[in-house]
Amino acid sequence: MKLLSVCKVPLVLMLAMTANFVCAQEAEALKAAYVYNFSKFVSWTDAEPPGENIIVCVDTENERMRAQMGSIDGKPVANKKLSVQMIDLEGFSDSELSKTCQVLYSDREESSRGDDFYHGVLVVTDVIRPHATISFSVLNKKLSFQVDLARAREQGLKISSRLLRLAEKVKR
Amino acid sequence: MSASELIEFSLEDLMGMDIEVTSAGKREEKSFNTAAAVSVISAEDIRRSGVTNIPDALRMAPGVQVGRINSNEWAVTVRGLSGRFARYLLVLVDGRSVYDPLFSGVNWDEVNIALVDIERIEIVRGPGAGLWGANAVNGVINIVTKAPDAVTGSQVDLAMGNQDKVVASMQGGWQVGEKTHVRVTGSHYDRKGFDAFRPEMNEDDVDGQRLSFAIGHRDGPNNFDVRADVSQLQNNALWSDARPSVVAATLGMGAIEGDEEKKGYALQFKWEHQLAEMGLVNLRFAYDDIERDSSIYQWDSSNADLDLEYIGEWNAQRFTVGINTRSSTSNATGTEFSNIVLEPPKEDIDISSFFIHNTSRLTDDWEVTVGGRYEYSSEAGDGLKGTVRSIWYIDERQRFWGSISKADSTPSRLTTGNSSFSFAVIPASPETFGIPASVRVNSGGEPLETAELIAIQAGYRLAWSSSLSWDLVLFRHEYRHLLSADLVENPLRIDPVSMAPYVDTVIEFTDSGDPDAEGVEMTLSWKMTESWYLQYAGSYLNYVGELNSTSAAIADFLPSFNTPNDVPHHQHSLRVMGDLSPELSLSLWGRYVDELSLVQIDSYATLDIRLDYRVSSDITVSAVAQNLGDNNHVEAVREAFYVDNYKVPESYYLAVNWKFR
Numbered sequence: 161m162k163l164l165s166v167c168k169v170p171l172v173l174m175l176a177m178t179a180n181f182v183c184a185q186e187a188e189a190l191k192a193a194y195v196y197n198f199s200k201f202v203s204w205t206d207a208e209p210p211g212e213n214i215i216v217c218v219d220t221e222n223e224r225m226r227a228q229m230g231s232i233d234g235k236p237v238a239n240k241k242l243s244v245q246m247i248d249l250e251g252f253s254d255s256e257l258s259k260t261c262q263v264l265y266s267d268r269e270e271s272s273r274g275d276d277f278y279h280g281v282l283v284v285t286d287v288i289r290p291h292a293t294i295s296f297s298v299l300n301k302k303l304s305f306q307v308d309l310a311r312a313r314e315q316g317l318k319i320s321s322r323l324l325r326l327a328e329k330v331k332r
Numbered sequence: 333m334s335a336s337e338l339i340e341f342s343l344e345d346l347m348g349m350d351i352e353v354t355s356a357g358k359r360e361e362k363s364f365n366t367a368a369a370v371s372v373i374s375a376e377d378i379r380r381s382g383v384t385n386i387p388d389a390l391r392m393a394p395g396v397q398v399g400r401i402n403s404n405e406w407a408v409t410v411r412g413l414s415g416r417f418a419r420y421l422l423v424l425v426d427g428r429s430v431y432d433p434l435f436s437g438v439n440w441d442e443v444n445i446a447l448v449d450i451e452r453i454e455i456v457r458g459p460g461a462g463l464w465g466a467n468a469v470n471g472v473i474n475i476v477t478k479a480p481d482a483v484t485g486s487q488v489d490l491a492m493g494n495q496d497k498v499v500a501s502m503q504g505g506w507q508v509g510e511k512t513h514v515r516v517t518g519s520h521y522d523r524k525g526f527d528a529f530r531p532e533m534n535e536d537d538v539d540g541q542r543l544s545f546a547i548g549h550r551d552g553p554n555n556f557d558v559r560a561d562v563s564q565l566q567n568n569a570l571w572s573d574a575r576p577s578v579v580a581a582t583l584g585m586g587a588i589e590g591d592e593e594k595k596g597y598a599l600q601f602k603w604e605h606q607l608a609e610m611g612l613v614n615l616r617f618a619y620d621d622i623e624r625d626s627s628i629y630q631w632d633s634s635n636a637d638l639d640l641e642y643i644g645e646w647n648a649q650r651f652t653v654g655i656n657t658r659s660s661t662s663n664a665t666g667t668e669f670s671n672i673v674l675e676p677p678k679e680d681i682d683i684s685s686f687f688i689h690n691t692s693r694l695t696d697d698w699e700v701t702v703g704g705r706y707e708y709s710s711e712a713g714d715g716l717k718g719t720v721r722s723i724w725y726i727d728e729r730q731r732f733w734g735s736i737s738k739a740d741s742t743p744s745r746l747t748t749g750n751s752s753f754s755f756a757v758i759p760a761s762p763e764t765f766g767i768p769a770s771v772r773v774n775s776g777g778e779p780l781e782t783a784e785l786i787a788i789q790a791g792y793r794l795a796w797s798s799s800l801s802w803d804l805v806l807f808r809h810e811y812r813h814l815l816s817a818d819l820v821e822n823p824l825r826i827d828p829v830s831m832a833p834y835v836d837t838v839i840e841f842t843d844s845g846d847p848d849a850e851g852v853e854m855t856l857s858w859k860m861t862e863s864w865y866l867q868y869a870g871s872y873l874n875y876v877g878e879l880n881s882t883s884a885a886i887a888d889f890l891p892s893f894n895t896p897n898d899v900p901h902h903q904h905s906l907r908v909m910g911d912l913s914p915e916l917s918l919s920l921w922g923r924y925v926d927e928l929s930l931v932q933i934d935s936y937a938t939l940d941i942r943l944d945y946r947v948s949s950d951i952t953v954s955a956v957a958q959n960l961g962d963n964n965h966v967e968a969v970r971e972a973f974y975v976d977n978y979k980v981p982e983s984y985y986l987a988v989n990w991k992f993r
Contacts, residue, residue, distance in 0.1 A: 184352040192335035197343040219951065221484075229508070230484040231336040246485075248949045274538045306621060326343060 169187050179207055190303045191265075191296060192228035195284055198294055199263050201323035202282050206316040217261035219268060229265065239276035257281055280316050293317060304328040334481060337550070364793055367701060367721035367733035369395065369457040369805040369853060371869075375478075378447055380909055380919045382942035382956035384496045384521070384985075386453070386475065387440050391905060391923060392851040394869040395457045395805075396471070399783060400923075402526045402978040403495075404538045404567045407968040410457050410471030410807065412849055412873055419815070420469040420741055420783070421462060426477055426559065428600050428618040431467050432659040433681045433711075436744035442594060442622065443475070443567055444540045446490055446501040446519035451478045458787045458807060459719065459739030469739045469785050470809075479557070480505065480513035480548035486992045493956075493985025497537070498522040511852055515546040515854040524570075527553025527964075528976035533587060535978065540565030543553040553606035564595045566863075570629055570974040574671060574754030574770045579742065580827035580834040583769030584759035588628055588977045590667050596622035611644030614654075628670040633662040648693035652703075657684040662745060666753070669748055671772060675750035682710040683742065711748055712782055715740050731793040741783040747775050747815060747841045755839065755972050767824070769835035773972075780843040781813040799859035800984040806852055814845025847877035849899075864891040864910030873902050900926035900935070917944040925967070933977075936965040954987045 176224040180182045184274050199214050214237055218229045226246055233244035249257075249266055254273065257264070267286045278291045297304050306329040312319050324330050338346060363370045366382040371393035387406040390396045397414045399407040409418040419436035422429065424624075431438050453475050460468030485506025491499040501519035508514055519542050525535025534565045542563035550905040571578070573586035573686045595787065598620035616639040620775035624631040660681045668670030689703035704718040719737035726732055745751065751774070758769040789807040796802065827834060851873040858866045902925065909919040921940040927933060939960045945953045964979035 165620075172357060185338065186352050189333060189335045189338055190349065190351055193338035193341070194343070194347055196335070196339045197346070227482050227484050231334050232339060233482060233507075234428060234510075235336070235339060238773040250949075265364040298351060301350045304347065323343075326347060 184301070186224065186228070187303070188222065188224040188228040191225070191286075192232055194296070194303065194305065195229070195263065196232050196235060196242065197325065198239070198282060198284060199242060201320040202260065202263075203318045204280060204316060205318050205319075206280060207286045213259060214240050214262045215245060216263040216265065217245050217249075217257075219247050219249040219264065219266035222267060225267065229290075237244045252277075275314060279313055281314075282317055283315075286318055290310055293319075294327075299328055306331065333552075364731060364795065365630040365723065365725075367699070367723035367791075368790060369734055369789060369807070370453045371384070371395075371457070371825050372856065373453040375451055375466070378450060378453075380942060380944075381921055382919065382940055382954070382958065384447070384491065384499050385440075385451075385842065386443055386445065386447070389447075389453060390455070390473070392867075392869060392907065392921075394855055394871045394903075394905075395851070395873075396455060396473075397873075397903065397925075399898060400980050401968045401970055402535055402569060403523045405569065405970065406440045408438070408440060410455070410473075411807070411851065413470060413814070414899070414968070416968070417972065419744060420467065420471075420785075422468040422472045424472065424597075425488040426600060426617060427474065427602075428598065428620070428637060429467075429658070430620075432662065433635075433742075434631065434633065434662045434745050436467055436742065441538075441540070441567065442563075442596065444521070444565060445477065445541055445543060445561075446477065446503070446517050446544065448501050448503050448519075449477045449515075449517050449544060451476045451482065455785055458735070458789050458809075459717070459737040459785055467741055469741045469783070477544075477559075478515065479759075480515045480546045481507075481550075481929065483513075483515045488990045488992075489987065491954075491956075491985045491987035493983055495524050495958075495981055495983030496521065496985050497524055499985075499987075501815065511551055512547065512549045514548075515544075517544045518542070519544075525638045526978040528570075530976050533976040535570070536568040536589075538565070538567035541713065554605040555602075555607070557600075557602040557604075559598070559600040561598045563597070564593070566593045568592070570975045571670075572754070572975050573669065573755050574649075574772075574824070574973075575669070576770050576834055577829045579757055579768050579770040580832035581830035582768075583766075583832075584757045584770075584834075586757070590626050590628055590727065592624065592626040594622060595622045596620065598960070603675065611642060614637070614641040616645070627659040627667060629666050630666060631662070631664040633660065635660045642855075646961050652693040654691040655684070655686050657685075664745075671752070673752045674745065676891045679745060679749065680710070681745070684708050697724075699723050705744075707743050710744050711745070713783060730794045731919045732791070734787075734790040734794075737785075737787045739787070740804070741785075749775065751775050753811075753972075756974055758835075758837075761804070764835070767833050767835055769837050771837040771839060773839050773841060774820065775841040779971055780815070780841060781842065783814050783845070784812045786810045801857045803821060803855040804852070806856070807850065809846060809849040809955070811847055811849070813843040814847065814936075816842045816845040818842045818844075847875045848874050849873065861910070864908070866909075869905045873899050873901060873903075875899055890920060898928050898930040900912055900928060902926040915946045917946075918942070921943075927969075931967050931969055933968065936962040936967070938965070940961050950991045952989045956985050956990070958983045 194242045230246050232242055235242050254277055257277055259282050265284045283293045284302045285289055285295045288295045293308055295306050298308055306326055307324060307327045307330045336946045373392050377392055378389050387398050387408050391398045396412055397409050401416055402568045404820040405416055407414045407416050409421050413420045417435045417437045417598045418914045421433055423438045430443055456472045459896045460472045486504035489501045503517040505515045522539040525537050527534045535813055545560045569590045570587040572591050588857045600618040603615045605744040618637040622707060623636040633992040639656045663678035664674050665677045685704040685705055685707040691701040693699050693701055701721040706716055717739050721735035723731060736945055752772055756771040760766045760768040787809045791805040794802045817839045820840045822837050824833060825836045853871040856868040860866055904924045907921045911917050919942040924937045927935040940958045942956045948955055959980055959982050963982050966977045967980055969977055
């Protein structure tokens with residue numbers, strides 16, 4: 161699908177403003193779309209996640225992020241479907257996360273958990289965190305990301321070279 | 333675009349898209365690049381400020397004068413010419429105009445939208461760029477409600493306090509099928525009435541309810557949005573009793589209980605269609621209806637609105653063209669308590685318009701916009717409005733813009749029709765030799781010229797760093813044919829019933845107001861630390877030029893009737909917000925408003941404090957104190973039907989917000 165030529169802007173501002181020709185996307189919408197794409201390029205080495213769904217757990221207070229993540233619920237990824245769930249990471253016991261989620265997006269401070277807590281979970285964060293597999297960055301007004309390949313290996317995840325090629329930085 | 337649309341693109345494509353930069357100043361990049369004096373009040377601004385109604389939220393923007401008259405009436409305007417019946421401001425809800433054609437103003441109690449439903453409030457100061465019609469003279473306020481797909485899950489908000497006795501809302505958003513979202517909100521408020529200086533004029537409590545539905549459906553290049561609102565409210569505001577027999581017998585101290593009940597509904601349908609590479613087409617249809625029942629009048633109005641627009645972009649041009657037609661019916665009659673005469677009681681006003689707007693990028697750093705609107709009104713004939721704007725991208729961090737615009741205001745039914753009504757009562761006093769006066773205003777003699785404005789504005793914006801930004805606007809407004817009044821006659825009469833004397837003053841609407849306004853507006857946003865943020869909004873406003881001498885004479889003894897010279901010269905708002913701990917957030921908001929000398933309303937300074945405590949990720953408890961400091965100050969008075977000055981009290985409330993996912 162070709163890039164739409166006119167972006168949605170608020171009615172009042174659009175009519176008042178002189179054009180902002182390159183339309184910027186909402187940060188939360190772009191990040192959610194990236195998370196969708198990440199789940200396409202990740203495979204789980206230890207055990208294929210059971211069931212028809214790839215469960216994406218979302219740990220955030222940001223209303224817009226919740227709404228955008230909610231909008232990709234049920235979308236197809238390879239031969240499975242994304243199942244998006246809002247969670248509160250604090251409430252998870254040490255062994256629960258890896259049993260429930262395959263992908264985790266969190267924009268909160270990381271509380272201290274053992275490495276096992278995140279095993280088998282693709283952890284996506286806004287800033288680099290100790291247990292993040294992929295973290296977002298903004299470069300030249302564009303959303304980019306960094307991959308911690310060592311962490312991914314530890315967590316039993318294999319990341320496609322196609323994704324690695326697009327990353328701003330890969331930590332091996 | 334939403335995430336569900338963005339996933340249609342490849343990751344490579346996504347990585348080529350610009351991400352919106354909302355920096356510390358919480359300015360949106362779009363505002364930064366706009367050649368207009370624009371402010372945006374976000375949902376977060378509204379929440380953190382602790383306001384419980386929309387007019388109070390508007391105080392956060394520079395250049396907007398908000399004066400609370402009593403518990404459910406406000407005088408709101410942009411850059412002066414304020415009043416309960418201020419007529420030079422266009423107010424829209426999701427693009428639907430909410431001003432009424434009877435007096436060309438807004439009844440703010442009728443805009444009782446639940447605050448949780450508001451996405452943002454956009455304020456454009458100055459003429460609406462020739463793109464809006466009637467009333468977009470001094471400014472445009474667009475209240476944008478949340479899109480159906482922006483709300484997931486449900487939440488309940490409940491606030492209880494001494495002044496805002498109950499403010500409650502329940503909001504839910506759901507996805508229905510693949511492409512459809514629904515949002516439903518129910519809200520209720522119950523406010524304590526304000527106290528007057530004369531205890532017998534103290535207000536009764538007021539309350540209102542609203543039920544709001546929004547349905548959104550996206551299907552490829554089509555976006556449909558349907559809204560339906562039902563609301564009602566009641567209040568018992570006091571209005572001056574201007575019946576000559578009452579004026580004479582009570583020495584002008586009589587008042588009537590308004591006993592107002594309003595019921596209304598509004599429907600809006602929008603269709604947006606992307607024409608492949610060719611641009612965007614918008615179609616909007618809206619209908620609203622309000623019935624107002626009071627002991628003083630019976631006033632029903634309905635409006636139907638149709639809007640069609642095309643927006644396209646080629647090379648370095650962005651082009652917008654549109655047509656609009658609006659049909660308003662109002663039916664107003666007085667009762668035995670009032671002297672409202674409107675001949676004919678029921679009338680239709682039809683306004684059609686056509687606009688063209690083009691923005692050209694002349695060089696990498698320079699954009700120019702030219703726009704014009706032609707409007708035809710069944711009431712006032714035709715008119716032409718226009719604007720020329722330009723913005724210069726000095727460098728990454730700085731913008732400079734300027735504009736010249738011409739706008740005009742459509743006269744209201746009250747001023748152009750054959751009408752007369754009791755305008756005010758002047759109580760007996762030593763100055764009036766112990767004789768009260770009843771003031772009636774007539775119109776329908778000669779048709780009034782349409783009020784016109786030529787506005788010259790310039791602005792500078794600096795994003796000093798990612799944590800500090802500054803916005804400065806200078807303007808000059810030159811008005812012609814502003815609504816004014818002349819004395820017709822002033823005879824002394826004896827009331828046959830009470831045998832007491834009174835002065836039967838008759839004034840007449842004229843179009844002789846010719847003042848100029850100039851001023852400066854400034855916003856400063858500073859992210860002080862990771863979690864502390866400061867925002868300052870201030871304005872200076874001055875009107876020059878005299879009213880004609882008879883109008884000045886009237887202004888001498890009447891409460892301000894749109895007297896241009898009566899504006900607060902200075903207005904300042906300072907907000908400091910931050911987190912005391914991960915669970916505890918604090919917001920402080922101090923305001924200063926200069927005096928209104930003609931109506932003898934003093935300057936005042938107040939402080940609002942809000943404390944939020946996050947009990948869990950689903951529950952937040954808040955404590956709010958408002959109007960601390962200048963307790964029981966007066967902000968504004970009703971310019972017609974004036975009874976007494978009402979005091980804006982200190983108020984406190986506790987609130988809980990509970991989310992259900």
